[in-house]
Amino acid sequence: MKHLAAYLLLGLGGNTSPSASDVKAVLESVGVEADSERLEKLIAELEGKDLQELISQGTEKLASIPSGGAAAGGAPAAAAGGAGAAEEAAPAAKEEEKEESDEDMGFGLFD
Numbered sequence: 001m002k003h004l005a006a007y008l009l010l011g012l013g014g015n016t017s018p019s020a021s022d023v024k025a026v027l028e029s030v031g032v033e034a035d036s037e038r039l040e041k042l043i044a045e046l047e048g049k050d051l052q053e054l055i056s057q058g059t060e061k062l063a064s065i066p067s068g069g070a071a072a073g074g075a076p077a078a079a080a081g082g083a084g085a086a087e088e089a090a091p092a093a094k095e096e097e098k099e100e101s102d103e104d105m106g107f108g109l110f111d
Contacts, residue, residue, distance in 0.1 A: 002032055003042050011051040019043070 006026040010018035020043050024034045046054070 002027060003034065003039050007042060007046065008051065016051070017047075 003023060006023045007018050009026060010022055015022060020036075020039050023039055023043070027034045
């Protein structure tokens with residue numbers, strides 16, 4: 001991911017065809033070591049391709065991925081069960097909060 005991020009940053013900065021040394025320079029400027037094998041593979045995969053076109057194709061692919069989550073699952077249940085389903089969900093949320101507070105065993109993150 002770091003290699004791709006550096007490659008994209010170079011592309012946004014105006015370098016339409018970043019080389020491996022360009023990407024290494026960006027990564028080294030922030031203290032990150034580049035993996036030469038992965039970097040060469042990335043450069044080979046992206047060689048001669050338009051970054052804007054790749055980004056738009058990736059966005060289209062991401063849009064087709066279902067991302068239901070709690071909101072999508074909760075809507076049919078609320079419609080079918082009415083207010084009773086919503087009342088049942090509230091105590092479950094309180095129990096989850098209680099469990100989370102037990103996990104820290106009295107120690108805070110910054111203690």
